[in-house]
Amino acid sequence: MDDAPLIEARGLTKRFGEFVAVDGIDFAVACGETFGFLGPNGAGKSSTMRMIGAVSPVSGGTLRVLGLDPATHGAEIKQRLGVVPQQDTLDFELTVYENILVYGRYFGLPKDVIRTRADELLEFVQLNERRDSRVEPLSGGMKRRLTIARALVNEPSLLLLDEPTTGLDPQARHVLWDRLYRLKQQGVTQVLTTHYMDEAEQLCDRLVVMDRAKIVAQGSPRELIRKYVQREVVELRFAGEPSVDGRLDGLGDRVEVLADRILIGTDDGDACVHAVHERGVAVESMLVRRSTLEDVFLTLTGRTLVD
Amino acid sequence: MAAVAAQPLTTPVQRATAVTAWHARSYRRTWRATITTAFLNPVFFLVSVGVLLGKLIDDQQAALGGLSYVEFVAPALVATTAMQVGTNDGMFPVMAGIRWLRTYHAVLATPVRVAELVLGAMAWSVIRMLVAATIFTAVAALGGAIDSPLAIFAPFAALLCGLAFHAPLAAFTSSPMLEDGSGGWFPAINRFVIIPMFLFSGTFFPVSQLPDWLEPVAWATPLWHGIELCRDLCTGSVELVATLAHVGYLGAFVAVGAALAVRFHERTLLK
Numbered sequence: 367m368d369d370a371p372l373i374e375a376r377g378l379t380k381r382f383g384e385f386v387a388v389d390g391i392d393f394a395v396a397c398g399e400t401f402g403f404l405g406p407n408g409a410g411k412s413s414t415m416r417m418i419g420a421v422s423p424v425s426g427g428t429l430r431v432l433g434l435d436p437a438t439h440g441a442e443i444k445q446r447l448g449v450v451p452q453q454d455t456l457d458f459e460l461t462v463y464e465n466i467l468v469y470g471r472y473f474g475l476p477k478d479v480i481r482t483r484a485d486e487l488l489e490f491v492q493l494n495e496r497r498d499s500r501v502e503p504l505s506g507g508m509k510r511r512l513t514i515a516r517a518l519v520n521e522p523s524l525l526l527l528d529e530p531t532t533g534l535d536p537q538a539r540h541v542l543w544d545r546l547y548r549l550k551q552q553g554v555t556q557v558l559t560t561h562y563m564d565e566a567e568q569l570c571d572r573l574v575v576m577d578r579a580k581i582v583a584q585g586s587p588r589e590l591i592r593k594y595v596q597r598e599v600v601e602l603r604f605a606g607e608p609s610v611d612g613r614l615d616g617l618g619d620r621v622e623v624l625a626d627r628i629l630i631g632t633d634d635g636d637a638c639v640h641a642v643h644e645r646g647v648a649v650e651s652m653l654v655r656r657s658t659l660e661d662v663f664l665t666l667t668g669r670t671l672v673d
Numbered sequence: 674m675a676a677v678a679a680q681p682l683t684t685p686v687q688r689a690t691a692v693t694a695w696h697a698r699s700y701r702r703t704w705r706a707t708i709t710t711a712f713l714n715p716v717f718f719l720v721s722v723g724v725l726l727g728k729l730i731d732d733q734q735a736a737l738g739g740l741s742y743v744e745f746v747a748p749a750l751v752a753t754t755a756m757q758v759g760t761n762d763g764m765f766p767v768m769a770g771i772r773w774l775r776t777y778h779a780v781l782a783t784p785v786r787v788a789e790l791v792l793g794a795m796a797w798s799v800i801r802m803l804v805a806a807t808i809f810t811a812v813a814a815l816g817g818a819i820d821s822p823l824a825i826f827a828p829f830a831a832l833l834c835g836l837a838f839h840a841p842l843a844a845f846t847s848s849p850m851l852e853d854g855s856g857g858w859f860p861a862i863n864r865f866v867i868i869p870m871f872l873f874s875g876t877f878f879p880v881s882q883l884p885d886w887l888e889p890v891a892w893a894t895p896l897w898h899g900i901e902l903c904r905d906l907c908t909g910s911v912e913l914v915a916t917l918a919h920v921g922y923l924g925a926f927v928a929v930g931a932a933l934a935v936r937f938h939e940r941t942l943l944k
């Protein structure tokens with residue numbers, strides 16, 4: 367049972383009228399793994415997450431979550447699911463604590479169990495000091511943490527996180543990453559979507575890159591980087607629009623011209639920097655860095671992720 | 674396949690009750706705002722129109738079926754009290770849950786099913802209607818405007834009337850056709866549907882006073898049936914056939930409204 371996938375999708379499709387939001391994707395998520403969907407706006411990440419969460423009917427293909435069909439066993443699946451939706455759905459009128467109490471009742475948990483767990487969970491997401499405040503005035507990061515705490519009240523086997531850290535400041539993001547990492551250590555399987563490469567690299571064992579309703583690549587972050595890009599990237603910045611008149615021809619293995627900079631993928635960054643200087647390109651600044659998932663994405667789709 | 678470990682699912686009633694409990698808890702924070710519409714306004718109408726205005730017209734008892742004016746008006750206000758609550762609860766909490774706060778999306782991420790969500794919300798409204806109608810009936814009875822012992826059933830008749838507003842309005846509010854999620858419709862519904870019904874469906878004068886062509890329109894409104902039911906109970910003149918007809922008519926509004934509400938919630942929330 368342990369090596370059977372917790373989620374399995376084949377030819378999974380979502381249509382809204384004529385529009386195809388998810389176009390026949392295949393993936394499987396193993397027990398205990400953290401699995402990511404990476405992709406730009408409108409790629410179909412949330413549509414996929416909602417189908418997994420049994421709140422959006424599948425338009426085509428097959429989907430099994432916890433071995434069950436969401437179309438026929440939605441309630442049974444949801445009993446073991448924790449869901450952090452892209453948009454907060456907290457009850458602003460209620461207090462932090464009450465939000466968890468109310469939610470726990472939907473799973474049929476006894477009140478004293480919910481109370482104990484609510485206290486533990488608020489501790490876990492560091493909200494115990496705000497236990498009795500109304501939700502409305504909380505900061506975005508606190509609301510996000512409360513949503514995560516609420517999603518854990520039924521001790522889910524599978525946690526779905528749709529952009530868990532979008533809109534948070536770097537410190538709040540790190541706190542959240544830390545909590546998600548701890549959950550992973552406790553054996554909670556996680557599926558998350560993100561626009562952030564560093565988040566995917568930090569959290570995901572495996573991920574798929576989605577673009578325009580399709581999966582364009584999959585693997586571990588490291589595999590993807592090894593497979594699709596060179597080891598290093600040289601970033602050239604210019605005072606105005608990048609203009610090079612072919613003077614970079616033949617440099618590196620791959621050149622991407624963006625609106626504000628030029629990226630050169632290469633296995634030897636220093637040599638490339640040297641060559642750029644030699645050719646007399648008028649750059650304002652130049653730096654060498656390791657390739658990231660962002661570069662993978664750029665190579666695969668010709669676009670940057672955060673637009 | 675990773676089969677689901679045998680985990681006891683709650684029953685539909687338990688889940689609907691959890692939804693009702695949620696609404697009750699939220700209400701603890703907003704009850705002050707509803708005091709005026711649910712409790713004070715009906716009493717104001719009873720005193721100003723029923724008692725004070727009634728003094729001027731009290732000698733026309735024949736047109737009122739032998740009742741004093743305040744005895745005529747008070748039972749109708751039992752029904753309109755529930756109508757107010759049903760109208761409010763069929764619109765604002767539904768819109769908030771689906772579009773404003775999106776809290777209904779959170780509920781549906783759990784094992785709660787759409788029908789349980791809709792009926793759980795209705796159950797909370799039923800409690801509110803019963804409480805409001807009972808308090809009003811008691812106030813009117815203490816003031817001498819109601820004296821039949823059958824009046825203890827009037828709040829139940831009123832709640833049927835209230836649900837005949839709640840259910841269709843919940844269907845309307847959750848409809849996928851209602852693209853505009855601003856709630857801009859609500860004042861219009863109040864102005865062009867609720868208030869005209871309040872004024873012309875037999876609350877303050879018998880509908881036989883209406884022009885002949887308008888009278889059947891009044892008969893078609895759920896409020897008229899609710900008022901007739903309450904009036905018969907409060908004056909102790911219940912007739913079986915008429916009662917069954919009123920209950921059947923209102924029941925049809927509730928049943929069709931609730932079925933549509935579940936369907937529309939489903940289409941809007943689970944797409």
Ligand SMILES: Nc1ncnc2c1ncn2[C@@H]1O[C@H](COP(=O)(O)OP(=O)(O)OP(=O)(O)O)[C@@H](O)[C@H]1O
Pocket residue numbers: 382385386387405406407408409410411412413414452944
């Ligand atoms: N309810 C809906 N009705 C019609 N179209 C929809 C609906 N929900 C999503 N779409 C469309 O489906 C496509 C995929 O949307 P989805 O929300 O899955 O993207 P996403 O990858 O989550 O994007 P983002 O990063 O912006 O959250 C988009 O073009 C979107 O407009």
Ligand SMILES: [Mg+2]
Pocket residue numbers: 411412413452528
């Ligand atoms: Mg999304």
